[in-house]
Amino acid sequence: KAGVTQTPRYLIKTRGQQVTLSCSPISGHRSVSWYQQTPGQGLQFLFEYFSETQRNKGNFPGRFSGRQFSNSRSEMNVSTLELGDSALYLCASSLAGTSGETQYFGPGTRLLVL
Amino acid sequence: SQKIEQNSEALNIQEGKTATLTCNYTNYSPAYLQWYRQDPGRGPVFLLLIRENEKEKRKERLKVTFDTTLKQSLFHITASQPADSATYLCALLTSNDYKLSFGAGTTVTVRA
DSSP states (O other): OOOOOOOEEEEOOOTTOOOOEEEEEOOOOOOOEEEEEEEEEEEEEEEEEEOOOOOOEESSOTTTEEEEEEEEEEEEESSSGGGGGGEEEEEEESSSSOOOOOOOOOOOEEEEOO | EEEEESSSSSEEEESOEEEEEEEEEEEEEEEEEEEEOOOOOSSOEEEEETTTTSEEEEETTTEEEEEETEEEEEEEOOOOGGGGGGEEEEEEEETTTOEEEEEEOOOEEOOO
């Protein structure tokens, strides 16, 4: 079974631009969560989608948004990029996202904002 | 405020020894605690999950303990090997939501 895939793997943008990242979960998984990882803040939860609905969100500004499609694929968008948005963005999938369920992470998209 | 602290940023040990990592938390009531391994440039990989009503879990050379009174989990790698060199993250999951809260991680280096 193929793992979680994320595209693109690397991205360079400039301040003020917007970016869209994509995540394809493991086949059959309906829950997709997004995380931001930086050296200073570590891994921080952005949001979680299940059946095309955002079910939970972390403490990030509204510039960070996401969506999930009927095939469970998910995208996240960051508008008006800031230098501090440079990070590794990880998505993770699980069957139903219930507590205690194993989450499987993708390799991440490394975003550099100049 | 809620906080998850892992004992040290880096741990260097000799091959064959046991590595012990600590995860302490405050102002959480976790239903589950998980440990992940992360290699450079890759996403975290799930290792073990322990529930609040469990004291200990084992998987091959890995052992996790969970003390909800001390608000602490210990993660042991026995008979360590150079291939165990990686960053290890603890993560808490409360019972009412679906988001993981992670510690900053401890980087383990096993010397041959």
